[in-house]
Amino acid sequence: MKGTSADLVIHNAKVHTMCDGDEIQDAIAIKDGKIIEVGAERQILNKYSAAEYIDAGSKDVYPGFTDAHGHIFSYARQKLSVDLVGCKSYAEMLIRIEKHQDKNKRKFIIGRGWDQSVWGDNELPNNKKLNELFPDTPVCLFRIDGHALLANDFLIQQSNVYEKIKNDTELSDGGYIIYDNDEPTGVFVDNTMNPIIETLPDFPINELKKAIEEVQNELFMYGITGVHEAGISNHELKLLQEITQNKTLKLNIYAMLLPSSENISFARKNGIYHKDNLLVRSFKVYGDGAMGSRGACLKKAYTDQHNHTGYLTTSISRMKQIATICEETDYQMNTHAIGDSTNKVILDLYASIFKVKPDHRWRIEHAQVVDPNDFDLFANYGVFPSVQPTHATSDQRWAEKRLGKNRMHGAYAYKSLLERFGMLAIGTDFPVELTDPFLTIHAAVQRKNSENIPSQGFLSKESISMEECIKGMTTWAAFASFQENELGTIEKGKDATISIFERPVVSNSNYTPNFAYHLFIKGKKVYSVE
DSSP states (O other), X not given: XXXXXXXXXXXXXXXXXXXXXXXXXXXXXXXXXXXXXXXXXXXXXXXXXXXXXXXXXXXXXXXOEEEEEEOHHHHHHHHHSEEOTTOOSHHHHHHHHHHHHHHHOOSSEEEEEEOTTTTTOSSOOOSHHHHHHOSSSOEEEEETTSSEEEEOHHHHHHHTHHHHHHTOHHHHHTEEEEEETTEEEEEEEXXXXXXXXXXXXXXXXXXXXXXXXXXXXXXXXXXXXXXXXXXXXXXXXXXXXXXXXXXXXOSEEEEEEOOOHHHHHHHHHHSSEEETTEEEEEEEEEOBOOTTTTXXXXXXXXXXXXXXXXXXXXXXXXXXXXXXXXXXXTOEEEEEEOSHHHHHHHHHHHHHHHTTXXXXXXXXXEOOBOOGGGHHHHHHTTOEEEEOHHHHHHHTTTHHHHHHHHHGGGXXXXXXXXXXXXXXXEOOOTTSSOSOHHHHHHHHHTOOOTTOOSTTOTTGGGOOOHHHHHHHHTHHHHHTTXXXXXXXSOOTTSBOOEEEESSOOOOOSSOOOOOEEEEEETTEEEEEOO
């Protein structure tokens, strides 16, 4: 008898439950933010009397997508900075800076997103023209990966960076300064950036909050309901607590804390913190730098810089200290590892914890270049690979120059990692890459970028299926953040966190854009194309 009450019934849908076997159903009944039943159209419509009905028009319905590695704060600040993404030359970069400064007239100029490989240049730039244009205004321009910056001399002098690096081995061992004929170019890589970053002011809090809302709206537009926020300061943690409690930020946030003394104190005092839509139970550690700026730590020298192997940005002794803190607080340790040497160091470190607690679910973020001899260690030690497929299609222009042909067998090897471990957490690393999850699917399955390059796919043997990619953004992303009881599938008892898409979710040889039609978080509609 029709009479069981529900708040919402979604019907005439193609409901991809993402349960075992990817069962497809027609309708969902929702009450108090939870899924109370999934089933056939007639079964649900006959049984439930709902306050609201949504006819999905046979559209694809999935568990809300999660970006398993993103940077909301970095993206928000990028929106307030000079946008240098896609600059085709150094000259274009300077023009964008001048236009931005003419309009905004900031006391500090901060830009983000330049990439010298797009300029057709394998080497990093210098600051001579920057000094001429801005002799008495501090300028700091971050590379696309955030692991290198170009500063003008005015800012360099303000920061006293050379003196600080000379007196601090952590800065000099975990990064480097670029010189040209013994003259500094103004480019600082990884830890050497820190004294300069410390001198930068943050944007006004109201501007930052507004930019965060813009980021949220963009993510909602693509059907993304959650983000694993990959590394936040204590100040950012407090802001997250504020904007989740006042419902300004509706996204599900799984936050990784940077291992500062304040954040360690927070973890020791609060333990696993779960309030509203914010879950905090992990630390983000930087193992090495990025390959584009040759900061990734490799077992053998870079092919295009024979005397250089990269470096660890956090010492092994410090990483062991953080691992102990994570073990004591029951927090995850999620370590950025790009190079094959760093991946092996982290795998060995995690092995010692696995003997104590097999289900620690500690993660390697990126796992970008792995020695094939080390693939099995992910499964042996229970190490969760967290990967970003669009990195492969962005880096394909220059990756082999850095690594040489032989090392490419272990690069961006998502299929190999999946075969060994059985799961992948999948994200984008936005704003390094675009937030669009359909570009992620295209990169993972077709191994192509948005322009469908290369035509045969980049390292195509490492492609994964569309279902596997979507699991990496739903089921496996939930498991990688200890949320498998609430998120990741559409089934009875789970949160009604659901994405309905405008067009069929497919993977073709040509990139096909797609967007959310309706979006629900815990049964509440947070986005609608209407």
